[in-house]
Amino acid sequence: MAFLVTSITVYIFYLLMTTSSGNLLLWSKEELIIGGVLAIVVGALTKNILVKKDLRMLSPRRIFLFLIYLIFVWFPALAVANIDVAYRVITGKINPGIVKIQPKLPNDLSLMILANSITLTPGTLSVEVDEKTNALYVHWINVDKAALKKMPRDPKYVCGKFPEWARRIAG
Amino acid sequence: MMWISVAIALVIFIIVALIRLIIGPTIPDRLVALDTINTIVIVIMIVLGAAFKEVLLIDVAIVYAVLSFITTLFIAKYIEKGNF
Amino acid sequence: MNIALYIFIGIGCLFNLIGVIGLHRFPDFYTRLHAATKCTTFGSIFLIIAVMIQSIAIWTTEGISSPESVLSIHSFIAMIALVLTNATGAHAIARAGHRSGVKPVRAVVDDIDGAKIND
Numbered sequence: 001m002a003f004l005v006t007s008i009t010v011y012i013f014y015l016l017m018t019t020s021s022g023n024l025l026l027w028s029k030e031e032l033i034i035g036g037v038l039a040i041v042v043g044a045l046t047k048n049i050l051v052k053k054d055l056r057m058l059s060p061r062r063i064f065l066f067l068i069y070l071i072f073v074w075f076p077a078l079a080v081a082n083i084d085v086a087y088r089v090i091t092g093k094i095n096p097g098i099v100k101i102q103p104k105l106p107n108d109l110s111l112m113i114l115a116n117s118i119t120l121t122p123g124t125l126s127v128e129v130d131e132k133t134n135a136l137y138v139h140w141i142n143v144d145k146a147a148l149k150k151m152p153r154d155p156k157y158v159c160g161k162f163p164e165w166a167r168r169i170a171g
Numbered sequence: 172m173m174w175i176s177v178a179i180a181l182v183i184f185i186i187v188a189l190i191r192l193i194i195g196p197t198i199p200d201r202l203v204a205l206d207t208i209n210t211i212v213i214v215i216m217i218v219l220g221a222a223f224k225e226v227l228l229i230d231v232a233i234v235y236a237v238l239s240f241i242t243t244l245f246i247a248k249y250i251e252k253g254n255f
Numbered sequence: 256m257n258i259a260l261y262i263f264i265g266i267g268c269l270f271n272l273i274g275v276i277g278l279h280r281f282p283d284f285y286t287r288l289h290a291a292t293k294c295t296t297f298g299s300i301f302l303i304i305a306v307m308i309q310s311i312a313i314w315t316t317e318g319i320s321s322p323e324s325v326l327s328i329h330s331f332i333a334m335i336a337l338v339l340t341n342a343t344g345a346h347a348i349a350r351a352g353h354r355s356g357v358k359p360v361r362a363v364v365d366d367i368d369g370a371k372i373n374d
Contacts, residue, residue: 016332017230020325082270082297085290089277094286097364116342120296125289127349139285139349143363151366173264177302180268184275191278191287199284199352206344207278207291211271213337214299217330221306226322229329233336240340247344247351 002051005058007043009050011035057109057170066169073165074117081122088141097143098127101155102135103163110170111136117162124158174222181215202246209239256312263305270298283360284352292345296338303334 014035015027022028056062088094105111111134115126118138128137138158147157155163185208192204213232220228277290310327317323359365 100366210295236336243344247347251351251354
């Protein structure tokens with residue numbers, strides 16, 4: 001199964017890269033054959049690296065949620081983050097610090113989604129991860145005093161609703 | 172013409188980032204500047220591909236993105252440990 | 256169509272400029288990484304979308320087998336590669352910088368200092 005998923009993903013990418021090379025639909029016969037052979041070889045070699053027997057991302061509900069998350073949650077947050085950074089570049093007002101948060105995420109994929117989202121969203125940058133307890137250390141450019149009461153800090157102040165979304169997508 | 176002027180503006184940004192690459196002061200600072208320069212070079216390739224209607228430049232940009240990522244990872248690993 | 260193109264190019268160049276200025280304005284390596292990663296990623300997304308808009312405009316008049324369709328699809332793949340590698344690369348640089356002993360300047364709190372990290 002892992003082999004099949006990897007091969008099909010690789011084949012789709014190959015087909016995207018070689019559109020309009022011939023007149024069999026959009027591709028020429030040679031490209032289709034070579035792409036298939038290469039997809040089988042790559043799938044056999046790397047089947048344990050890409051999916052690792054974890055097929056939960058195949059469900060259409062999770063893919064749909066991921067797209068919703070990208071368009072309606074992640075991209076507006078990225079825009080806000082950029083305006084925030086532009087403001088700080090111009091005025092020079094910073095109040096930085098490194099805080100520890102414990103988002104309580106169950107697996108590696110959701111932690112990856114959260115860490116990459118944190119890096120590209122307002123005022124935060126993931127620095128270090130504790131792989132045993134899934135705790136994240138986040139560099140925060142404008143530390144909120146209200147967040148410093150508890151230890152580990154409340155993720156609500158640092159990254160808003162992102163942990164719930166990561167759990168919903170890959171949890 | 173429009174795309175060429177965008178590319179020239181981006182080259183000026185690269186020169187500004189290059190100053191940070193030269194003056195440092197620490198090695199991670201230089202790595203940040205290098206990463207910025209890599210990103211802007213990828214965008215320049217795509218913009219020039221649109222200017223000259225040349226798909227090959229965009230293919231090179233994809234490969235450059237992946238290779239520069241691997242370069243960044245290796246330099247980061249080197250800084251972290253002091254050797255490979 | 257042309258106005259949308261100019262707006263996208265303007266936003267893209269502006270944020271790339273802010274990211275590069277941020278490299279010089281901020282005092283330490285972590286804050287510089289904020290400016291460099293976020294602003295150049297956002298600006299690059301907008302510039303690549305501008306390229307895609309132009310290609311798709313030509314594509315719709317000339318049919319799917321024109322070179323412009325290839326140009327827009329490949330630009331899209333380049334955009335995905337750029338966003339993924341930028342975020343992950345920033346994480347790698349931050350971690351390497353921290354482990355090589357760079358401390359955040361003017362920090363009000365530093366939980367990582369003296370913490371035990373299992374990896």
